[in-house]
Amino acid sequence: MGPTRSFSRLGFARYSSLRWVLWKLRRGFRDGWRVLNPTLLAWTGDSARAVLRALRDGGARDIVLANRTVATARKLAREFGVTAMGLDALDHQTLLASRTLVVNCTPVGLKGDVFLSYAAAATPKDCAHFDLAYTRQGLTH
Numbered sequence: 001m002g003p004t005r006s007f008s009r010l011g012f013a014r015y016s017s018l019r020w021v022l023w024k025l026r027r028g029f030r031d032g033w034r035v036l037n038p039t040l041l042a043w044t045g046d047s048a049r050a051v052l053r054a055l056r057d058g059g060a061r062d063i064v065l066a067n068r069t070v071a072t073a074r075k076l077a078r079e080f081g082v083t084a085m086g087l088d089a090l091d092h093q094t095l096l097a098s099r100t101l102v103v104n105c106t107p108v109g110l111k112g113d114v115f116l117s118y119a120a121a122a123t124p125k126d127c128a129h130f131d132l133a134y135t136r137q138g139l140t141h
Helices: 018-026 046-057 070-080 087-091 093-097 107-111
Strands: 003-007 013-017 039-042 063-067 083-086 101-104 128-131
Touching (some): 018 046, 039 046, 039 087, 046 070, 063 070, 063 087, 070 083, 083 087
Parallel strands (some): 039 101, 101 128
Antiparallel strands (some): 003 128
C-alpha cells in the first residue's frame, strides 16, 4: 500500500504507510492517542472500506460516510452501521464542528490535487485529519 499523509492544525505533515494508519485505527488510537469518535469519512471505495473496518475494530461508533452518490454511501453505511451523507457533509459546519477525525479516502491524489477540499476550519482544534490520497508512484506532493 502506498504512503499516506496525516496533518493537524499545527501544520506538521507525517508520512506513513496506509497499513500503519489502519493499525492505529484498529487499536482505537491507544498508546497516547484517544479513540477518535466521532469521525467523518469521505468516499466509499476499497480504502474507505478498510478504514471503516479498522475504525469499527478500534471502537469508533459515530461515523459519517460522505460520498458523491448518496445511494452508494447508504449501501456501505448499512454494511457497517454508520450514517450516510452526500458530499455536502464536507461543508456542513455543525457536523464538522462535532468531528474528532476526518479521513479522506477519495482519489483526489490521483488527479494531482494535494488535499480534499472541505471546511477544515470548522473542525475542533484537536481534530485529526488523515489524507489517504496516494498515487502508484508514491506521495502526492
